[in-house]
């Protein structure tokens with residue numbers, strides 16, 4: 384009898400191991416409890432210091448995590464410098480507009496002092512994004528941890544995986560579905576556009592000769608808002624910044640949805656949220672219930688942070704975030 388019991392236990396154990404190999408080890412909130420108990424405090428203090436010095440780093444850090452996760456999963460690939468191949472950071476959706484690289488390096492250096500060789504850059508990005516959002520008024524969410532850093536970063540993949548600001552609702556849904564996120568996640572996470580800046584290049588096509596018609600403006604833009612944007616963005620100044628993404632820029636709140644609802648969303652992709660019944664409903668609800676939007680944002684961020692993560696024996700813990708260990712000889 385005892386032998387049968389033991390055999391059952393062994394089989395159960397083997398099945399559990401097989402299941403965890405098949406489905407991949409999961410992220411966990413307690414991943415660094417033993418190996419780096421001060422991690423969250425170290426990252427939070429550093430992010431607060433960085434955002435106090437430059438408010439623009441809050442949107443910068445949030446967008447870095449998003450752009451990391453959408454290309455090859457949340458594996459720190461966005462942070463790798465180009466070497467023999469061109470890296471994600473040099474792809475047009477990133478080059479000249481992603482910011483916060485040096486700041487992530489400085490957070491990593493601080494973490495390395497506290498716990499050398501233990502914490503991945505991918506996890507630092509996930510924590511820094513959360514802490515940046517909280518620092519400018521967003522609501523806290525727990526970040527599951529245990530991501531490893533990847534070895535590959537590809538410009539070509541960044542070009543094909545990141546959403547474009549000219550996408551329709553259906554195209555945005557498809558783009559998010561490709562990484563396992565649903566339409567609701569897409570609308571809620573677009574609320575990240577409550578902070579930060581954009582280049583005029585993204586809005587100029589909406590303001591002048593829209594769809595190739597001389598003198599036409601995108602009809603989905605509020606005319607007064609379009610006039611204001613034209614003063615900020617002359618047609619020949621694509622590199623000028625539109626200083627704010629919503630009317631309460633600098634604060635992580637639900638104002639983005641109020642703006643989108645009144646046709647004051649900056650990008651075509653923001654305006655596109657109103658073109659589907661589901662999108663319209665979530666925009667209206669998020670505009671009406673700020674607390675609910677902030678909670679939903681945290682939930683969708685956790686889902687985003689789970690995209691194709693490397694765990695267990697996959698990947699590595701990079702020593703510096705901008706390069707793989709061992710000069711790429713892995």
Ligand code: HEM
Nearest residue numbers: 442443445446449480546547548572575579580581582652
């Ligand atoms: C839905 C599809 C999305 C599209 C098409 C899109 C596109 C863009 C574009 C074109 C910019 C301006 C870049 C520039 O000109 O400098 C931008 C900025 C930004 N995006 Fe998105 N985005 C999307 C979703 C998201 C998501 C999911 C997040 C975060 C959860 C996010 C966070 C941000 C932030 C914070 C900025 C400001 C960055 C800064 O100030 O440095 N975006 N986005």
